Amino acid sequence: xxxxxxxxxxxxxxxxxxxxxxxxxxxxxxxxxxxxxxxxxxxxxxxxxxxxxxxxxxxxxxxxxxxxxxxxxxxxxxxxxxxxxxxxxxxxxxxxxxxxxxxxxxxx
Numbered sequence: 001x002x003x004x005x006x007x008x009x010x011x012x013x014x015x016x017x018x019x020x021x022x023x024x025x026x027x028x029x030x031x032x033x034x035x036x037x038x039x040x041x042x043x044x045x046x047x048x049x050x051x052x053x054x055x056x057x058x059x060x061x062x063x064x065x066x067x068x069x070x071x072x073x074x075x076x077x078x079x080x081x082x083x084x085x086x087x088x089x090x091x092x093x094x095x096x097x098x099x100x101x102x103x104x105x106x107x108x
Contacts, residue, residue, distance in 0.1 A: 007063045086108075
């Protein structure tokens with residue numbers, strides 16, 4: 001609610017600032033007394049309009065609601081499982097008394 005009130009007051013202030021800038025635009029006091037200034041510049045109106053639009057954009061960016069969003073969690077890369085294998089030379093004694101040799105592979 002406070003933001004809406006503040007935004008409304010700032011927009012009103014921007015609008016009134018342009019009106020006060022135009023207040024003495026056409027009147028002057030010269031040698032002949034009080035008179036009118038008939039010279040218009042087309043760029044003045046364009047600058048005033050650009051100031052209003054720029055102020056509205058700035059006001060919108062300042063008052064826009066941006067909820068806090070924490071940064072995404074870090075990506076943790078786990079290497080693929082690659083077992084480590086070992087080969088051992090083993091033997092066994094057969095029932096007839098002979099010894100048989102071989103290689104046994106164990107993986108962890």
